[in-house]
Amino acid sequence: MTQKQEQLSKNQQIVLSIIEKAKGPLKAYSILYNVQRRGIKAPLQVYRALEKLIEIGKIHKIKSKNAFIACKNSDCEISKATAFSICNNCEHVKEIKNTKLSKYLSNFEDNSGMKYKKYNLEFFGLCKNCKLKQ
Amino acid sequence: MTQKQEQLSKNQQIVLSIIEKAKGPLKAYSILYNVQRRGIKAPLQVYRALEKLIEIGKIHKIKSKNAFIACKNSDCEISKATAFSICNNCEHVKEIKNTKLSKYLSNFEDNSGMKYKKYNLEFFGLCKNCKLKQ
DNA sequence: TAACAAACGTTATATTATAACAAATTAAGG
DNA sequence: CCTTAATTTGTTATAATATAACGTTTGTTA
16 A cells, blocks of 8 residues: 555546646636536536545636636646746737746745745746737 | 826726735625625626726736736836736736746747747745744 | 816616535544 | 544535626717
């Protein structure tokens, strides 16, 4: 028997697979709509799965959108340190994987010398595509 | 006549004054409850004032809390670049004013060379007080 | 003072999220 | 294998957050 199975439950698997297949962040009720054929009937079933998936770092919540996206980063340490870029035009969201940035933020001390274990950063701008089209 | 009056309307003034007096971030419906004696009766009146106040940089929205806090920073450029520290224990929220950090983030380029005009950063940890008490 | 924009008031409703409770399932140790 | 505890589930109801749509009023500017 290994230490931790981290085996996902049925609902958790269903919700995760929908989020992983998606091209962008999904909203909770859109997930619900998408999984109703698979037996998940109530919002709470979705929210419970989401909560667990966030806890174990499989997905992140994009707070400015109240939407959920799969984690592509093996090293965001159970979702303690997240950074995203968000296009104001097409709403495209991408997780930022940048060692310098994450080191900088993880080591950041505020003016009183206080350090923080966790952060969430959301950048807004125009993605390349949308910039070209302007 | 000056260029821009930036004169706040009645409702905007009422909502702003409540937020400025508060010790921490306020939720929209708590604001509503607090201003009902002053003639504001409906959520929309509060949300409209909030929207405007955010737009002109007088307040910020703490996204992880769905709550609103007065801006103490004269230079956050109409709320384009915001950073907060949030205590996980007492929920104390403070706007971070740190030139190095804001320069670093304003100049940040992602791996594709993309730059962003706007960001929101929320740090989580234990504030000094709560750290001592542990 | 006409014309336009901004703000207002109001009702209704959409969207996002959680409480509470009982039943079913799973993991692990004796 | 059995039992105990923890987790997950299913379900109903409801809380909390936010916006749509409409017509009116106020404020600004030419």
